[in-house]
Amino acid sequence: MRAVLLPRPGQIEVTEVDDPTPRDGEVIVEVARVGICGTDLHIVKGEFPPTPFPIIPGHEFAGTIASVGAGVDAGLVGQRVAVDPSLFCGKCAQCRRGRGNLCADWGAIGDTVDGAFAQYVAVPAANCYRMPDSMTFAQGAFVEPVSCAVHGVRRLGVEAGERMLVMGAGPMGLIVAQLLTAGGAVVSVVDRVAAKAAAALELGAVEVGTSVEELSTRRFDAAVDVTGAPAAMAAALGALDRGGRLQVFGVAAAEARLEVSPFEIYNDEITIIGTMAVLHSFDAALDLVARGVVNVDALLSHTYPLEEFATALDAVANGAALKAQIALES
Ligand SMILES: [Zn+2]
Ligand SMILES: [Zn+2]
Structure with a gap:
């Protein structure tokens, strides 16, 4: 089969590799x-410290079950699924x-382990979630990032009428902003790139800006940093009302540090909340996408064939693409 293979850090090959074979309890998904x-x-x-090389990357995906391993119901073949990569x-x-x-x-x-930038991928049958017929594969490939956001919002908590700030208007920031809005929050979104921030207005945010200072809301009950940048987290922390909470959602470098005032955390009862990947949130995310509560169609800006993986990656890295997908369906 054709696959994106990373032989070592920094090297990308789109090449021929052996088809995967399913182990006990696994299925093969045609991506x-x-x-x-x-x-x-x-x-x-x-x-990304946990990643071994060589590896086939790709963890946000949907496809069709092509075959099953021992102990798996053969009736699953042909089922259209989104896959929880956890x-x-x-x-x-x-x-x-x-x-x-x-x-x-x-x-x-x-x-x-080997992922989905390939024609086929082996996954545990238990990680497969059946997509409703109305859901497109493009939407199915958004269920994983939405499930990360669902877990994050559950950890943060949201009450109707809370003033909430989202730092970063990439696809993840726009998903988080939509979920918070659906939960009844009054959401402001900040992104250094004005055009990206503006997209948030179409998706329910009440105001956007290129910095916290540009916003009319002066104090927030909660803020979610989706950028992973310590400077953005510091700005979010500084914009919290007393009793506020900061969620660290974005992935910072392992050696990054954030300066906080222990006195302010004590005196203002500030809460800092982490959130890591997916937890019991995949089925909820699938439902939110299927029913359009989270609009993912608006986030997909670019689609590429597998052979153009490197070009697609560049488009994401340099900000030309909001969300890019690799399309393999015929
Ligand atoms: Zn364990
Ligand atoms: Zn991801």
Whole structure:
């Protein structure tokens, strides 16, 4: 089959590789659509610590079950599915507490084992979620990022009427902003690029700006940083009302540091909340996308064939694309 292979950090090949064979409990998915996300940029450069090389990346995907391994119902062949890429051991202390996303042996299809920038990918049958007939593969490939946002919003909590700030208007920021709006929050969005911030207005934000200072809302009950940039997090922290909460959603460099005032955290009862990937949120995300509560069609700006993976990656890296997908469906 054709696949994007990363032999080592910084090197991309679109090449012929062996078809995957399903192990017990697995199915082979014929890939239709795969999203390119910020994590892929880090993986390609070798900046995502859990990723081994060589690897086929690709963790946001949908397709059709082509064959099944031992112990899997053969009736699943032909089913159109979105796939939760999360892999966890089920045995460690965090897994036993129901927090598989914090598993001591956490992995993900496309991040730690071969993924979906390929014609076929082997995945556990249990990770497959049937898509309604009305859902397109392009929408199905958005379920994974939406499920990350659903987990984040559940961790943050939202009450009707809360003033909320989203830092970053990339695809993830625009998904988070939509979910917060649906939850009844009054949402402001900041992005350094004015055109990206403006897209948030179409998706329910009440105001946008290229900096916090440009906004008319002066104090926020909560802020979500989706950029991973410490400067943006500091600006968000500075815009919180007393009693406010900051969610760190964006992926910062492992060595990055954020300066905080312990006195302000104490005196103003500030809460800082992390959120990591997907946890019991995939089926909810699928429903939110299927019913249009989260509009993902508006986020998809570019589609490329597999052979143009490197071009697609560049378009995401340099900001030309909002969301880019690789299309393999015939
Ligand atoms: Zn992703
Ligand atoms: Zn575990």
